[in-house]
Amino acid sequence: MAFQIPRGTQDILPGDSEKWQYVEQVARELCSRYGYREIRTPIFEHTELFLRGVGDTTDIVQKEMYTFEDKGGRALTLRPEGTAPVVRAFVEHKLYGSPNQPLKLYYSGPMFRYERPEAGRFRQFVQFGVEAIGSSDPAMDAEVMALAMHIYEALGLKRIRLVINSLGDLDSRRAHREALVRHFSGRIDELCADCQARLETNPLRILDCKKDRDHELMATAPSILDYLNDESRAYFEKVKHYLAMLGLPFVIDARLVRGLDYYNHTTFEIMSEAEGFGAAATLCGGGRYNGLVEEIGGPEMPGIGFALSIERLLAALEAEGVELPTDEGLDCYVAALGERAKEEAVRLVYQLRRAGLRVDQDYVGRKLKAQLKAADRLKAAFVVMIGDEELDKQIATVKEMASGEQTNVPFGELVSFFTERTRREGE
Template sequence: MKEETRLLIQIPRGTYDVLPDESAVWQKIEETARKVCALFNYKEIRTPLFESTDLFQRGVGDTTDIVQKEMYNFKDRGDRSLTLRPEGTASVVRAFVEHKLYGLPNQPAKVYYIGPMFRYERPQSGRTRQFTQFGIEALGSQDPSIDAEVIALAMTFYQSLGLKKLKLVLNSLGDPESREAHRNALIAHFKPSIGEFCEDCQNRLEKNPLRILDCKKDHNHPLMETAPSIIDYLTDSARDYFSHVKEMLDEMGITYELDPTLVRGLDYYNHTTFEIMGSSKGAITTLTGGGRYNGLVSELGGPETPGVGFALSIERLLLALEVENISLQSEGALDCFISSIGDEAGKKASVILYELRQAGLRADKDYMDRKVKAQFKQADRDHAKFVIVIGDEELEQQKAVLKNMADGTQEQVAFVSLADFIKSKISSGV
């Protein structure tokens, strides 16, 4: 009888594993994000990985590539259409409306999220089908100062991780009156030659012509360069708003470049829009996109409520860190490792290990019955500060040999004193 051949089940295309040796970097990034958010008084919100499909059709926009081409939709047993979340803002706003956070006394509601998103895209460097976003939303204020705060938070986050090759690009999409005038100008500009554009752009002409400016297929078309600029259609109040944002950034010492072609393609976006650019594998890439979206809360059934925020990809951040040769310090080093010789010493090592951990020390021991030399090699790989050696002689004396791995010195320490002794050595920097 032939032996059954088992097929190797592999990871789905466009996804990845974060292995144990890599996870410390992710933890450092997430820890930095949480610390920066705490400095700016943003609190964490956690929303489901899947939502009603209708949320993203209305919240992201049915003319976007995300909704038309990239969403993971499925039916549940109740024949309800659900979608793995492709972005975070719609879910946050849904929660804001559903739980009536607009009624809380402290306004604006300032929240952040960190978690996986899902889009069916062609996998490539920095772009995967499951990716991790860190994003913030400030809901409830139409003060242009909070636009500057949101931008400052994003820049502070990147700078806290050591990135220096950053470029902030800024634009204004104006108020609804500005947007409408610009929309009509775009339609008049593209309509005579719309047949030369891709099918997506043709469909967008009447529904959302601003999205044409974002098209990757037709970005080299001559009409793109001569398209009307939103800056020429800003109302006086919209210009004042944008001037206030720029003034605040100037006062903070945050440098930026103006780019009138920078757009956010959704109808409810207005006023400030921005991107933070960085290096990725030698090329300039967008690390962060954000802006103001004053119409989204009402679009999802809530009261008229202004909002502003950003989202960034941790995968792209990792590439930018690599380009700038930034290695985030791992905090996975052990305080001590126990090397034991013989069965009885192994049993005692387990008890001492438990006591060390109860005392708050990061500790481990050999579980593979290795020779002493191999156990010390494992301690080195774990970057252990101290190694505790226990054998028959140590059991008889009730004292362990404690070796300082930094300078090679060693001394005998009573079993009952090990935890306090090691903690005192660590606190004194020895």
């Protein structure tokens, strides 16, 4: 029987995995520069966490979660998103007691949603996200958005757009909710079954519907911006002011509501405008979630964060033709002829690796010509050739692959020979 990968998942093979490592490392380094520290949470959590944290009226909870019962009869769910687990850890470990507030965290790892697989959308996907918990300062909102944009720009993306909105506070959303119910009630039967169900439970989710996004009722729906009270409007103005101070262009979209119930005040997305990128143009999404910490059992503490898709990030880089500097090649390839030389090669390869060099050798008994071809395929800068003659003289032949120049180097000086060149190249 030939086994195949489950639908909606993917294998990340050598050649591609280096790209993943590179973009994740860039994101980690920038997070460190902004003062964010890594947190790691379990891949599965108690289902109730997502029912309360994400919202039981969301598509994620109603349709997309991978939920199972363990042998103890407990309902567990593979995490569909990262914010609720991070906030759970924040509460459980009483991190709200830390003197360093706000607490600024980042995470990276697989998430799971039962969705229809398509380009840029998988059932197992990887998110990189940040959460800043403990500040209600609009400057914190600007910092989080600036960090997200910085990650994309540092990787070479140019055709991206920051889109923002405000969902306001509880009073603003309540007034907007009533307006939405009045707007959709008379013609709700023209919309899909999901929208009809959401009319009473969560009418804001109607604006996030993918099926009816082009219906005329969506275009004429009341704007949340018209229902912001004075406090919410002032907060949004400060967010926009800070973004302008940072020189970050943005577009306001009053229909940007995001798909999670915990958002309030600032919401945002970063979109790709690269030609041919496809319908999945949203690269990153996030927003403020004041009240979520309290909902999960902690004290009343505000928070804001974002999550970006690594898969969509790589697709956007490809769409813009950005080449990542990931294929470094080997510093040295050791080519051995004969059993005596093979033993010396094993010892030398180990010594060079311990000295910090990227080194490999032949393990399948190739002839010298084939070993040189292998070294070329592996992009080795140098090849050390060892045969009986070299062993007798204790002097290796070192070939620089780019120029073809050959140098004789005593065995005892090979490590210093390569480490010195590596040091000079790194200066």
